[in-house]
Every structure is written in structure tokens, then in C-alpha cells.
Amino acid sequence: MAELAALEDPKVRAVNERHGDDHGVNLTRLRAVAKRQGTQHEFAGQLWATGDTAARLVAILISRPKAYTAGELHTMLRDAHAPKVHAWLVNYIVKKSPHVEELRVAWFADPDPVIASAGWALTSDRVAKAPDGLNLSELLDLIESQMKDAPDRLQWAMNECLATIGIHHPEHRARAIGIGERLEVLKDYPTPPNCTSPYAPIWITEIVRRQTLA
Template identity: 60%
Template sequence: MSTDIGLTPSSTAAEVQEALAALENPKMRAVNEKRGDDFGVNLGKLRALAKALKSNQELAVELWKTGQTTPRLVAILICKPRAFSLDDLEHWIREGDRPKVQGWFLSYVVKKSKHLEELRQRLMQDPDPVIASAGWELTAHQVIKAPDNLDLDKLLDVIEAEMKQAPERLQWAMNNTLAQIGISNAGLRARALEIGETLQVLADYPTSPGCTSPFAPIWINEMVKRQSD
């Protein structure tokens, strides 16, 4: 695959950008732009490109500095999560605010970092709803992985008071946290379901056949049912 792509572990940032430009599809970009992203590269091909480069923190930093989404996605795939300090993680989160970049960085880098919990606490209180949404996504993760670090009752209080009026990305992240609390904590499930039913956030969200609705009560009940089957 690397032969077709023309990249190797010794490729430069400029060569990577050139290869990405050759993969650009205007129609795909138009679809992604409707979701708030600004790239038109097939993600399977982008992953193959990153695989050819292998792990390379120095190149990742150079690609990140371009400020462009596709090079930044490659940077996330080839970087070394343990190479990031807490401040480095926060800096990249603040710069990489596009939905796909933020989502990948949280999943592939931050969630593997020893700084996850401290960063989560920093981001949760940020006045910028996009940055705060990253904190809430990490909180949803911690509900499953490290619930003892969290005050789940207090989180439900905040969700109940603020989710209905929250901007879209922050609302999605808070809703994710609400659902994860309801799914993973039987003692708080009834309250999580009640909050979801009362707020009706994402109740009318169109859901494709075979997919689970993001509406928290449906999501919670479906996942609990699967766990018990």
C-alpha cells in the first residue's frame, strides 16, 4: 500500500501534504462541510497513508503546525501519545477544534494519556463551549473507565440545569455523559431516564434503520437490554 501512496517513514511534511492534496474529493468535502468539517479525503485512504509513515512525533508536530485538517488527522495517527505533556494536550485541543480533529485527538491521544483526568477537569470549566465539549466527552469516557473520580450526582445536576440550552456540540457531549451514566450505573438509571424524558434533547433526531437513537432514554434502555441478553 505504501508503494501506491508513495510515502515512507522518511517522508517530509510537504510530501505528505502533496499526497493528501492528490486524494482530495470536492464532493466529499461538500458533505463534510455540512457537518462542520473541512476535508475531502476518504478516511480509509488517509489511514493507509498514515500507516506508511509509521509512528513519528517530530513529523506529527510539523503536520499539526500546518493548521489544516487533513494533515492534522494524519498527525494524530502517527504521533506518540506519551510524548505529550499536559500543556501540550491542552494546546492541541484548543487549536484542533474541528469536530473530526477533536474527536480523533480525544480518542487516539488523550484517552491514552496519564494526564487524562487532569485535562478533563481543566476543560470542563472552559467558557468556550467547543472546548468544554471536549471535557464532557472525556467525562463520558471516565463514567465507564474511572467513575470513582467523578461525582455522578453532581454531573446529573449540571446536565439537568444546562443541557437543554447548551450549544450543539456541548449538548451532544453532555447527552453522551447522561447516557453513559444511565447505562453503567443502575442506581442512577431512573434519574438519568427521567432527565432525558423531561428535557427531550435529541428526541426527534433522525436515526437510520438499525441504528440506536441518540435520545438518552432510548439509548440507555437499548444498551441495558443488550447487556442483559
């Protein structure tokens, strides 16, 4: 904790706070701290219990994903208030868990939009990697009816799922692009040079173009 405190940078914190995150440690330096620790699952639990965002990010990196129970992951997600902690927990732990499908289904239908956003993120991953058993038409129906008015984090996750369907499933591509054009979600999102816009019609078209050229 003292080492993480020493790495605190007010400029990094100011940038992170604009995105809802309450830590000021450069992520490259934070990853170096975690790498030096190696996998230490019990220590990860102690770091998580501090409630400190930087400590929790290290905890995620030194955890053993398959060692968590579904109940532990559910509790951790509900306690993961910082967006970066939420995203890393889903991407680095839950996606590698043997309980991922159980949690995806439970979170997808959760009334809390932050929890539901994790369910949608896991659904996007399955749309891309293991779509058998998913009803993509029904997912598009939900996106079309709910995404426009969804809270920010849920809206972002639903938009990612929309783009993922359009990119990976040509039979649904025209409809996915059409939904994006009608809803105009993230159409005006500021996008740095050399980055792809998160606006689904542009996102889908650009990634498909790159795949065609590859």
C-alpha cells in the same frame, strides 16, 4: 501534503462540510496513508503545524500520545477547530495521555463550550471505566440544569455523559432516563436504520437490553 491533496474528493468534502469539517479525504484512505508512515512523532508535529485538517488527522494517527505535555495538548485542543480533529485528538491522544485527568478537570470547567465539551467527553469515559471519585448525582444535576440550552457540541457531550451514566450505573438509570424524557434533547435526531438513536432514553434502554441478552 501532495498525496493528501490528490486524495481530495469533492463529494466527500461536501458531506464533511455539512458537519463542520473542511476536508475531502476519505477516512479509510487517510488511515492507510498514516499506517504507511508508522509512528513518527516529530513528523506529526510538522503536519499539525500546517493547519490543514487532513494533515492534522494523519498527525494524530502517527503521534506518540504519551510524548505530549499537558500544555501542548491544551494548546492543540484550542487550535483544533474542525470537529473531526477535535474528536480524534480527544479520543486517540488525550485519553491515552498520562495527563488525562488533569486535562479533564481543567476542560470540564472551561468557559469555552467547545473546550468544555472535551472535558465532558473525558468525563463520560471515566464514568464508564473508572467512576470512583466522581459524584454522579452532581453530574446529573448539571446535565439537568444546563444541557437543554447548551451549544451543540457541548450539548452532545453532556447527552453522551447522561446516557453513559444511565447505561453503566443502574442506581441512577431511572433518573437519567427521566432527565432525557423531560429535556427531549436529540429526541428528533435523524437516525439511520440499524443505528441507535442518540436520544438518551432510547439509547440507554437499547444498550441495557443488548447487555442483558449478551
